Amino acid sequence: MIERAEELLERYVSNHQVDGVAYTRHSHGLYWTDDDNALYTGLMLGAMAYRWAADPSDDKLDAIRMSLRGTDLLLRATGDPGVLVRRAMHRDQIKEFGGAAYLDQKPCELIGDYWVQLKTTRDQVTGVMFGLACCIALVRGADPMIDEVVDRQVMTLYTALKRRQWSLRDHNYETHGTSAHKLDAGLRLLIRVMAKAVGAEGEVETESWFDWQWITTAHYNVSFQAAYSHGLNAINAHALWLLRPWNPQYRQTKRWMSRIESVVRDEFNPFWQMLLDFRLSPEGDIRLMEAGEDTYSRFFRWNRYRKELTMRQDTEGPGIDYMIVAYMAAYWDGRN
Numbered sequence: 001m002i003e004r005a006e007e008l009l010e011r012y013v014s015n016h017q018v019d020g021v022a023y024t025r026h027s028h029g030l031y032w033t034d035d036d037n038a039l040y041t042g043l044m045l046g047a048m049a050y051r052w053a054a055d056p057s058d059d060k061l062d063a064i065r066m067s068l069r070g071t072d073l074l075l076r077a078t079g080d081p082g083v084l085v086r087r088a089m090h091r092d093q094i095k096e097f098g099g100a101a102y103l104d105q106k107p108c109e110l111i112g113d114y115w116v117q118l119k120t121t122r123d124q125v126t127g128v129m130f131g132l133a134c135c136i137a138l139v140r141g142a143d144p145m146i147d148e149v150v151d152r153q154v155m156t157l158y159t160a161l162k163r164r165q166w167s168l169r170d171h172n173y174e175t176h177g178t179s180a181h182k183l184d185a186g187l188r189l190l191i192r193v194m195a196k197a198v199g200a201e202g203e204v205e206t207e208s209w210f211d212w213q214w215i216t217t218a219h220y221n222v223s224f225q226a227a228y229s230h231g232l233n234a235i236n237a238h239a240l241w242l243l244r245p246w247n248p249q250y251r252q253t254k255r256w257m258s259r260i261e262s263v264v265r266d267e268f269n270p271f272w273q274m275l276l277d278f279r280l281s282p283e284g285d286i287r288l289m290e291a292g293e294d295t296y297s298r299f300f301r302w303n304r305y306r307k308e309l310t311m312r313q314d315t316e317g318p319g320i321d322y323m324i325v326a327y328m329a330a331y332w333d334g335r336n
Contacts, residue, residue, distance in 0.1 A: 004292045005051075005326035008319035009063070012044075016318030020070025021087060027314040031097050035117065037087035038124035040320055041070040043235075045131025047324035053138035054330035061143050064135065068149050071128050075153055077116045080171035082160025086117040086124055107176050120168045121180035122187060126232050128157070129190055133239035136197050138331075151198040158195040186236050186256075189249065197246045230264050231272065238275040271321060274328040292322045 015025050022040040026032040045067035052060040075081065077088040089097055091113055107118045135150045161168070166183040167175065175181035183191070195201035237257045244250040261276040268283035270291070280288065 001288070001292075001326040002330055005323045008292070008323055009051075012318045012320070012323070013063075013066075015316075017044075017066065017070070018093070019073050019088070019090065020066045020068070021073065022070070022318055022320060023087075024315040024317055026098070027316075031089075032315050033087055033097075035086055036123055036127075038071075038074050038084055038120065039127030040318075041067065041074065042124075042127030042129065042131035043324055044318075044320050045071060045128075046134040047320060047327050049131070049134035049138045050324065050327040050331050052142065054327055054334065056142065061139075061146065064139060064146060065149075067131065068135075068146065068153070071131060071153060072149065073114075074128070075156060077114045078111055078171035080160070082156035082158075083171050084120050084124055084128060084157065084168065085170075086120055088114045088116045090114055111171075118170045118174070119176040119178055120170065121178055122168070122183060123180070123232060125157070125161075125168060125183070125191075126187065126235055128153075129187070129194060130235045130239045132157075133190070133194055133242055136194065137242035154191075154194050154198045155200045158191050158200050161191060186233065186240075189247075190236055190240055190243075193240060193243050193247045197243055230260060231269075234260050234264070234272050234275040270325045274325050274332070278328075278332040280325070280329055288322065288325050291325075292319075 012022075016023050016031075018031060020041065021037050022044050023031045023033055023037060045064065048060070048063040048067050052064060073088050074085050075083070077085050091110065094103070094115065103115065109116055109118060132150055132154055135146065136154075139150075140147060161183065164173070166188050168181040168183070169175055192201055234257075237253060237260060240247050240253045241250070241257065244253070247253060257276050261272075264272050264276075268281060268287055270280055270284040270288040273280055273284045
């Protein structure tokens with residue numbers, strides 16, 4: 001697994017990473033996007049944190065630094081620190097992204113030297129917080145500069161969200177009509193736990209919300225989006241588990257993870273298995289091998305029906321789905 005993951009990482013850096021941000025690659029050579037670049041940039045950061053933790057070496061810190069460059073850009077591109085954008089592309093690279101076709105994807109705005117896509121939702125902040133949580137839990141102490149960058153990003157994100165009453169409003173305080181701009185209780189808990197871990201907040205609220213927390217987020221209500229929501233909740237729950245020294249609801253978090261796992265168990269999704277159970281089943285291992293052999297348009301196989309749900313076959317994914325599972329497996333296998 002690791003050998004294949006390293007091959008995909010080399011391809012990812014060459015063909016799918018721009019200023020640290022994750023992109024797909026269009027069949028005619030242009031960069032492309034599924035609009036969730038912040039989500040996958042955060043997940044790539046988490047993958048690189050697990051890669052270092054599984055087998056620490058100084059050279060592996062460079063990949064973490066590059067992904068942190070991406071999350072930093074996404075958090076500062078509007079000029080209002082902590083306001084997260086979906087993606088950001090330097091104005092000089094517009095032709096590499098398809099020119100007018102890129103700019104037609106609204107709401108898009110030129111701020112300084114970067115075209116940014118607004119209308120950020122819970123998906124995006126979930127991925128970024130996951131990556132930063134992995135750095136706090138797994139990489140802390142390896143490099144003071146990385147620690148400083150992670151702490152600053154957590155603090156700016158926390159400050160911006162708290163100032164906006166836990167809403168992902170942009171620099172103009174707009175949400176552009178999305179119903180997913182408001183952080184749910186699980187995400188609010190995660191960012192507060194992360195803020196506590198970096199010294200930005202003291203005590204974290206202790207009232208239990210797990211009794212009523214939905215497994216799926218309210219704005220997703222069809223088959224693929226329901227599966228997508230299971231993945232987002234699993235990501236959030238795993239980050240809360242990693243940060244258990246600062247999480248006063250650690251036991252409730254474990255129950256939440258078990259609850260999600262009971263719903264998605266029959267999907268044999270390798271990413272979900274690693275997030276929730278810290279191991280791969282034989283069926284999950286088969287699906288992981290399939291992911292490593294195939295180039296496909298979307299970033300993740302959220303469930304077993306990917307081929308039915310993926311309509312775009314003209315783009316190549318950056319392989320984050322395989323890499324993150326492989327590096328997580330390497331880490332947890334060494335501890336089981």
